[in-house]
Amino acid sequence: MEASVELVGRDLSRDYQLAPDDGIIVRPTPVSLGDELQVEYRGLLAQSGAEEVYLHYGFGRSDWTYVQDIPMEKSADGTWTAVVQVEEAGRFNFCFRDNANNWDNNYGRNWSYEIHGDGDFH
DSSP states (O other): OOOOOOOTTOOTTTOEESSTTSOEEEESSSEETTOEEEEEEOSHHHHTTOSOEEEEEEEOSSSOEEEEEEEOEEOTTSOEEEEEEOOSSSEEEEEEEETTOOEEOTTTTOEEEEEETSSOOO
């Protein structure tokens, strides 16, 4: 059986969901140095009824730098949202944890976006 994705009428330049069922949306994409990113989360922790969710993020190509945990806000539809200012070059790397210290880290791979316009291409 062949799967299909309905994209008609959707403005893909404004947001990007990493995989059809992972519940992660980052906007705007592509990510550029200086952007204010909105990260939306409807993944495993949200589906498990977490009382609090935190965005754990950092910047860098290999090792994460400027690592922070920020609380996400829950909306009426169960989506958790956080806003991050892209102030470092390289990559924007992130995962999620809840107040019980359960993690959603994409099966150990985390999530990562290249930061465009940073002038650093090594």
